Amino acid sequence: MNPTPLIELEMATKVYGSGESAFVALRGVNLQIHRGEFVAITGRSGSGKSTLMHILGCLDTLTSGIYRLEGVDVAQLSDDHLAGIRNRRIGFVFQAFNLLPHLNVLEQVMVPLHYAGIFGEKAREMAMAALQQVGLDHKWNRKVTQISGGEMQRVAIARAIVLEPDLLLADEPTGNLDTTTSEEVLAIFDKLNAEGSTIVLVTHEHDVAAHAKRVIHLRDGQVESEVLNP
Amino acid sequence: MSLGLLRMHFKEAWRNVLRGGLRSALTVLGIVIGIASVFTILTLSAGTTASINDELGKLGSGVLQIVAREPNVHVTELDMVVLRNASKSVKHVVPYKVVSGQYSYGGYSGRVLVHATDHNYFGAYKIQPYMGRLLSESDVRSQLMVGVIDFTAVEQGAVPPGIIGENLVVNVSGANFSIKVVGAVKSGFSFGGGLGRSPFRVPITLYVPYTSMQKVSGSFAIDTAYVYLSSQSDVENFGRVAVDLLDRLHDTKGAFEASSVLSRLDAVTYVLNIMSIVLALIAGISLVVGGIGVMNIMLVSVTERTREIGIRKAVGARRRDILWQFMMEALILTLSGGVMGIALGWSISSATSKLVNIPMAVTWQNLVLSVSFAFLTGLFFGIYPAYRASLLNPVDALRYE
Numbered sequence: 001m002n003p004t005p006l007i008e009l010e011m012a013t014k015v016y017g018s019g020e021s022a023f024v025a026l027r028g029v030n031l032q033i034h035r036g037e038f039v040a041i042t043g044r045s046g047s048g049k050s051t052l053m054h055i056l057g058c059l060d061t062l063t064s065g066i067y068r069l070e071g072v073d074v075a076q077l078s079d080d081h082l083a084g085i086r087n088r089r090i091g092f093v094f095q096a097f098n099l100l101p102h103l104n105v106l107e108q109v110m111v112p113l114h115y116a117g118i119f120g121e122k123a124r125e126m127a128m129a130a131l132q133q134v135g136l137d138h139k140w141n142r143k144v145t146q147i148s149g150g151e152m153q154r155v156a157i158a159r160a161i162v163l164e165p166d167l168l169l170a171d172e173p174t175g176n177l178d179t180t181t182s183e184e185v186l187a188i189f190d191k192l193n194a195e196g197s198t199i200v201l202v203t204h205e206h207d208v209a210a211h212a213k214r215v216i217h218l219r220d221g222q223v224e225s226e227v228l229n230p
Numbered sequence: 231m232s233l234g235l236l237r238m239h240f241k242e243a244w245r246n247v248l249r250g251g252l253r254s255a256l257t258v259l260g261i262v263i264g265i266a267s268v269f270t271i272l273t274l275s276a277g278t279t280a281s282i283n284d285e286l287g288k289l290g291s292g293v294l295q296i297v298a299r300e301p302n303v304h305v306t307e308l309d310m311v312v313l314r315n316a317s318k319s320v321k322h323v324v325p326y327k328v329v330s331g332q333y334s335y336g337g338y339s340g341r342v343l344v345h346a347t348d349h350n351y352f353g354a355y356k357i358q359p360y361m362g363r364l365l366s367e368s369d370v371r372s373q374l375m376v377g378v379i380d381f382t383a384v385e386q387g388a389v390p391p392g393i394i395g396e397n398l399v400v401n402v403s404g405a406n407f408s409i410k411v412v413g414a415v416k417s418g419f420s421f422g423g424g425l426g427r428s429p430f431r432v433p434i435t436l437y438v439p440y441t442s443m444q445k446v447s448g449s450f451a452i453d454t455a456y457v458y459l460s461s462q463s464d465v466e467n468f469g470r471v472a473v474d475l476l477d478r479l480h481d482t483k484g485a486f487e488a489s490s491v492l493s494r495l496d497a498v499t500y501v502l503n504i505m506s507i508v509l510a511l512i513a514g515i516s517l518v519v520g521g522i523g524v525m526n527i528m529l530v531s532v533t534e535r536t537r538e539i540g541i542r543k544a545v546g547a548r549r550r551d552i553l554w555q556f557m558m559e560a561l562i563l564t565l566s567g568g569v570m571g572i573a574l575g576w577s578i579s580s581a582t583s584k585l586v587n588i589p590m591a592v593t594w595q596n597l598v599l600s601v602s603f604a605f606l607t608g609l610f611f612g613i614y615p616a617y618r619a620s621l622l623n624p625v626d627a628l629r630y631e
Contacts, residue, residue, distance in 0.1 A: 099541075
């Protein structure tokens with residue numbers, strides 16, 4: 001018998017708005033992702049892939065259906081509990097980097113540590129270790145405005161992995177980057193996956209999806225096809 | 231809330247306030263003005279109340295006032311002798327009657343309050359002669375037509391300075407008599423005398439022997455006796471004894487009323503305190519306006535930083551983390567405004583107290599009260615914007631451009 005999947009969606013449905021203006025973003029998605037997988041979710045814009053990402057990341061809740069994270073139905077969890085999950089068990093990487101203005105590189109990475117109750121020298125060590133993993137420890141005291149786009153995304157990855165989450169979610173992480181820096185960032189994902197991280201990556205680019213071991217294609221809020229990469 | 235998280239919120243909030251520059255400065259200015267006015271009012275009214283209390287305490291402690299309440303009942307010589315010997319703690323019994331009349335001297339004339347009393351009156355009130363002399367025991371015994379004037383009359387120009395040693399003509403209910411002014415006193419009530427030359431026609435005050443007045447006019451039957459006792463604690467007990475004694479002597483019931491002068495002065499203090507509170511509340515209105523400024527700027531700040539809130543929630547900020555982040559900012563604005571407001575209020579009240587001769591008192595209570603007001607303003611006007619920020623849905627906040 002298979003172990004409990006890390007992620008399990010059952011008839012996941014998300015509807016925005018109500019009445020005539022209602023928009024169905026997800027219509028009954030069934031999905032299982034196990035630990036250690038590297039999954040790409042593809043689809044055209046409007047196919048529901050970003051919505052799916054927000055649901056998986058506990059940033060949003062389903063209209064109907066069930067989302068189980070390691071067997072636990074997240075709909076039953078309190079707001080604070082969900083914040084704790086986003087903090088310790090899920091790492092986010094966004095297309096727009098979403099770094100905080102006014103903080104330097106090291107401080108960016110320490111933000112989730114502070115919310116986890118880790119401060120001082122310990123927080124500094126952990127943040128530096130994460131920066132080292134993305135190869136940016138030598139720029140720890142730079143301002144965000146003083147580094148390149150690729151470096152910003154690497155800072156964002158360091159922030160996402162600093163608490164060693166069970167799940168790393170990346171929403172079009174290379175969408176704002178040129179080809180060379182894209183490859184650099186994707187190489188980091190490959191490395192993290194090789195070290196055991198579970199990664200779910202949303203993209204509409206085939207060469208990006210090619211890094212994943214499994215590609216799930218969405219169309220109009222439904223899973224259209226599932227392909228295993230060689 | 232852990233100490234580390236609190237420190238982080240403080241650090242970030244402090245940076246944000248500094249980055250706000252002019253915007254933060256103007257918001258703080260609103261609080262500075264509010265706290266400065268509250269502090270000034272508190273300080274000046276505390277000073278005034280303290281000095282009046284001091285003044286009144288000197289006069290009123292250990293004094294029992296006995297008043298004949300029925301029109302045909304008076305305090306007689308016999309009554310006073312009886313009261314004088316009723317207890318070992320009685321030091322003096324001072325008769326007292328005030329009658330209003332007219333005075334004239336040369337080209338000067340006006341209203342006069344004739345205080346008919348005896349030589350002990352001054353000693354009991356600790357009044358020193360300012361010019362000439364006070365009333366003496368022999369003045370009272372010999373029923374001399376002499377008087378002591380309150381020097382305020384001279385200061386206000388109601389009589390010339392040369393009045394000492396001269397005869398003042400007094401008219402009380404149709405009877406004219408001449409009184410030689412043998413001295414002047416400065417009234418113990420400095421808040422009456424401190425006004426200087428008054429535009430109002432204030433009656434002058436003249437102290438005369440009650441025996442002399444009773445000789446020349448029927449209007450001076452004594453209706454009040456002040457009994458001076460060794461201590462304030464004797465006042466209550468002796469009041470009941472004295473009233474019983476007097477009722478028995480006059481064969482009356484409830485014709486006399488005894489009250490502690492100090493407790494009546496408590497009423498004055500009470501009114502003063504209420505006045506200070508009302509004034510402080512009025513000053514508090516400007517603090518409310520400042521608080522609205524804080525709320526306004528915090529609402530703007532929450533809107534501007536919606537995306538930041540979304541990012542923070544995405545990496546694990548709980549509602550209370552966001553709430554504290556913005557509360558801290560509001561508190562920094564109001565508390566720094568509070569501290570500066572106290573400094574400004576301090577200089578305003580010391581300048582005012584020098585300018586118009588009102589005493590000021592910076593007490594611990596006033597400092598604590600002002601800081602608390604600043605804190606409460608921050609709490610009250612900061613909580614709603616912070617609460618709104620904390621409720622933001624992470625996805626909506628992240629999508630916000």
